[in-house]
Amino acid sequence: MPSNMEIRRSSAGTSPATAVRAAPVVAKLIDTTTCIGCKACEVACQEWNDLLGTEVEETTPAPLAELADFGTYQTQPDLAADFWNLIRFNEHVERRSDGTERFHWLMAKNQCMHCDDPGCLSACPSPGAIVQYANGVVDFQQEQCIGCEYCVTGCPFDIPRLNPRTKKVYKCTLCSDRLSYGLEPACIKSCPTGCLQFGAKDNLVQIAGRRVQQLKESGFEKAAVYDPRGVGGTGVIYVLALGDQPELYGLPKDPHVPWTVTIWKNVLKPFGALAMVAGLFGVLFHFIRYGRNEVPHASKSEEREV
Amino acid sequence: MDDHMTDTHLLSQAQIAARAREHEDVVANDLVVRHTARVRLTHWLLAIFFFLATLTGFVLYTPYLAGLAAIFGGGAKARFLHPWFSLGFVISVWSLFLAWRRRMKREAGDHEWRRNVGAYLRYEMELHEVGKYNAGQKLFFWSVILGAAAMLASGIIMWFPTSFHWILRMIAYWLHEVTFIAFVIGVIYHIYMSTAAMPGTLRAMTRGTVTKDWARWHHPRWYREVRGEKK
Numbered sequence: 001m002p003s004n005m006e007i008r009r010s011s012a013g014t015s016p017a018t019a020v021r022a023a024p025v026v027a028k029l030i031d032t033t034t035c036i037g038c039k040a041c042e043v044a045c046q047e048w049n050d051l052l053g054t055e056v057e058e059t060t061p062a063p064l065a066e067l068a069d070f071g072t073y074q075t076q077p078d079l080a081a082d083f084w085n086l087i088r089f090n091e092h093v094e095r096r097s098d099g100t101e102r103f104h105w106l107m108a109k110n111q112c113m114h115c116d117d118p119g120c121l122s123a124c125p126s127p128g129a130i131v132q133y134a135n136g137v138v139d140f141q142q143e144q145c146i147g148c149e150y151c152v153t154g155c156p157f158d159i160p161r162l163n164p165r166t167k168k169v170y171k172c173t174l175c176s177d178r179l180s181y182g183l184e185p186a187c188i189k190s191c192p193t194g195c196l197q198f199g200a201k202d203n204l205v206q207i208a209g210r211r212v213q214q215l216k217e218s219g220f221e222k223a224a225v226y227d228p229r230g231v232g233g234t235g236v237i238y239v240l241a242l243g244d245q246p247e248l249y250g251l252p253k254d255p256h257v258p259w260t261v262t263i264w265k266n267v268l269k270p271f272g273a274l275a276m277v278a279g280l281f282g283v284l285f286h287f288i289r290y291g292r293n294e295v296p297h298a299s300k301s302e303e304r305e306v
Numbered sequence: 307m308d309d310h311m312t313d314t315h316l317l318s319q320a321q322i323a324a325r326a327r328e329h330e331d332v333v334a335n336d337l338v339v340r341h342t343a344r345v346r347l348t349h350w351l352l353a354i355f356f357f358l359a360t361l362t363g364f365v366l367y368t369p370y371l372a373g374l375a376a377i378f379g380g381g382a383k384a385r386f387l388h389p390w391f392s393l394g395f396v397i398s399v400w401s402l403f404l405a406w407r408r409r410m411k412r413e414a415g416d417h418e419w420r421r422n423v424g425a426y427l428r429y430e431m432e433l434h435e436v437g438k439y440n441a442g443q444k445l446f447f448w449s450v451i452l453g454a455a456a457m458l459a460s461g462i463i464m465w466f467p468t469s470f471h472w473i474l475r476m477i478a479y480w481l482h483e484v485t486f487i488a489f490v491i492g493v494i495y496h497i498y499m500s501t502a503a504m505p506g507t508l509r510a511m512t513r514g515t516v517t518k519d520w521a522r523w524h525h526p527r528w529y530r531e532v533r534g535e536k537k
Contacts, residue, residue, distance in 0.1 A: 012369035125366045126381050146385040148366065149467045153475045162468070167382065260476045264483065269368060272487035279491035283498040286427070293429045293504050295523045 004135040005180050011124035011131070023134035026179070027114075027201035028188065029208055031239040032249060033215060033223075034195035035107040037073055037087055044190035045085040045111075048175065073105075081163035084172040085111045085187055088250040094242065104242070108249035109187070109196070112159045112172035114138045114235025119257040122265060123154025136201070136235045139176050142168040156231060156255035174235065204237060211239050230256030326514035331438070331532050337515040338532055340438075345405050346511055352398035356493065359395050362388035363486060389465045392457065399454040406447060409438055415527070416441035438528040446496060449488075456485045 004026075006019035045051070074089040090106040118138045121130040129144035130151060140151075140160070147167035151160045160169045175185035183189075188198040197204060208225045215223035224243020227233050242248055317325070322334045327343040341349075364371040365384040375384040415435035423442065425431040433440075439447070460478035463470045470478075500507045506520040521529040 012372065014369050125369070125372075127369045127372050144381070146366075146381040148385055148464075150479075153467060153472060153479070167386075258476070260480070264479060268480070268483055272483065273368060275487055276490045276494075279494045283494055283502075287498070287502055290427070290429060290503075292502065295506050295517070295519045297519060 002180050002182075004133065005176065006134040007131045008134045008136075009118075009121060009132040010128050011121045012127040012129070014127070019134045021134065024200045024202075025116075025136040026174075026199065026235065027136070027204050028174070028185065028236045029197040029199075029204040029239070030109050030236065031195040031197075031208075031211060032106065032108050033211075033220075033239060033241050034193050035087070035109070036193055036195075037089065037105070037107040038192060039075060039087055040190040040192060041109060041187035041196060042075055042083075042085050042087060044186040045172075046083070048178070048186035049084065049173075051082040051084070073107075079110065079159065079161055079171075081161040081170045084170065085109065090248055090250070092242070092248050104248075106242070106249055108238065108240075108251065110250055111187075111236065112138065112174070113157050113231070114172075114174055115156075116232030116234070117257055119154035119156050119231065119261060120151035120160055121154075122257055123150040123261050125150060133176065135179065137174045137176050137179065138235070139173050140169060140171060142166070142170070145169055154258065154261045156252060156257065201233075201235070201237075208237055208239050212243070215239070215241055226251060228252075228255050230254055322515065323513070330514075331528070333518070333532060334515065336518050338518055338521045338529065339514055340510040340516050340521075341514050343514065345402070346514055348398055348401045348405065349511055352395060352402060355391050355395035355398055356489075358391040359388060360486075360490065360493075362391060367483075367486065389461060392461055396454050396458050399450060403451050410444045410447045412444070413437055416444065420445075433524065433526055435527055436525050437531070438525055440525070446492065449492060453485050453489055453492075456481055457489075460485070 003021040004023035006021060006023070007017050008019045009017050072089050075086060076083065079086050086109075088106075088108050088110045090104075090108075092104040092106055094102040094104060096102060114137055116136065118130070118132060121132060121138065124130045125148060126144050126146045129141055129146065130138065131141060132138050145168040147162060147169065149160075149162055149169065151169055152158075152162070160171045162169050175183070175187075178185060184198040188196045197207065205225065205227065208227075212223045212225055220241045222244040223239070223241050226238035226240050226243065226246055226249075238246075238249070238251070240246060240249060240251075246253055317334050322337060325332065325334050326339045326341075330339050330342045330345070332339050361374055362378060362384040365375045365378075365381060366388070372381065375381040378384040378387055415437070419426065419431070419436065419441035422431050426440075426442065460482040463474055463478035464482060467475050500511070504524070506517060507524075510516045518529070521532070
């Protein structure tokens with residue numbers, strides 16, 4: 001196993017994760033301002049991961065009639081268990097401070113964000129079903145998945161999808177199989193405009209910062225890098241022209257691992273386990289202190305009465 | 307029928323067993339029938355489903371007990387079986403609810419019992435007015451009914467999570483968790499009280515009968531009623 005694929009964190013782990021070697025954290029940079037919506041990355045993802053049309057009808061949430069009437073430049077309404085990479089499309093009219101309007105076609109590639117602090121991994125109850133590699137990639141191990149869908153509730157980006165046939169959850173792997181051989185992800189390789197880049201996250205953050213500066217100078221005052229701190233930063237970062245409104249791109253404004261998940265997992269569960277063990281000790285204590293409530297024999301008690 | 311058979315008329319063991327299958331709250335020799343066969347069967351069905359649901363539940367509760375999944379053929383199988391075991395549990399609870407809801411209504415002496423629960427646990431309480439079920443047993447019964455309802459409602463949401471809003475899912479996880487913890491602690495005490503702490507009690511749920519001495523000691527007003535005495 002290459003050192004970048006050592007396991008840094010594992011779901012429902014009871015002992016320390018096994019990674020001992022440091023590896024540079026990798027990331028994807030998505031510059032939405034240079035995306036032309038060609039969907040080459042969608043095709044590459046389907047091709048490389050052999051997802052092409054395998055079970056779309058079964059797992060796509062919208063019925064086909066609804067799809068035909070979809071009326072947009074978006075391939076399908078939502079991600080699916082066999083569709084991990086979707087270019088979201090949105091038409092937006094920006095009202096500017098000087099009273100003028102500016103029309104936008106917003107294209108944003110939507111897939112797993114590979115959070116530094118993954119909500120799916122925190123929520124998962126099955127040991128080793130969700131792992132985070134030393135390079136930061138968050139990967140599902142379907143053999144260990146029990147299909148409870150806790151990860152779906154734990155994910156602040158609404159990414160994982162259950163395959164109803166296998167009863168396992170699937171999402172973008174950041175092409176971890178390709179990464180382990182030193183190749184870049186399939187979507188990156190296929191991008192014709194260079195709006196998708198892959199590399200060490202530190203480098204990409206700098207590139208993104210420079211691009212944002214450029215955008216600000218050319219009239220996009222609100223341009224910003226999207227690398228939300230609420231989840232410790234993400235392994236997929238964006239350059240957004242309308243950076244103050246990530247919702248327009250289908251991205252949550254301030255995502256974080258829900259406190260209802262962390263308190264449930266880190267406080268309620270250990271406290272509950274303690275309470276159950278205390279219950280056992282309570283019974284033991286009662287038995288030692290008070291013993292058995294023996295039924296007095298009738299003959300004896302009658303004798304006493306006499 | 308011969309429900310009012312007198313103490314002097316002796317029955318064979320087989321006759322006692324036959325009587326305990328059909329009738330409760332009747333005297334048979336030096337025994338009193340406490341639970342009919344139907345109630346006992348329901349109780350043990352409930353118990354079996356409870357333990358199956360609890361074991362598969364512990365698989366998801368903590369990774370330290372995830373190894374329990376091996377009994378059921380792995381985590382995915384445990385996850386698949388859990389809701390079905392739980393449905394069996396809920397149906398058994400419903401059946402026991404139908405059988406017991408009238409006998410579990412509040413009675414005159416219950417308030418007094420609850421006020422002195424500490425004395426009861428120290429075996430120091432005078433029990434003259436305790437009927438077939440004391441206030442603690444009633445509390446356990448209604449807690450189980452309420453708990454099963456909570457488990458069912460939250461369990462259905464957890465079974466089909468994506469059909470429900472995120473907030474409902476989160477409420478369900480918490481409710482399921484807290485109710486589970488309460489159930490495990492409640493059942494620890496239930497088993498302890500009916501076996502180690504109170505000798506002569508378990509047979510009420512196995513053979514269906516208890517000794518007259520037991521009935522007089524733990525449930526004196528019930529014993530008087532069974533013998534046709536004035537309350």
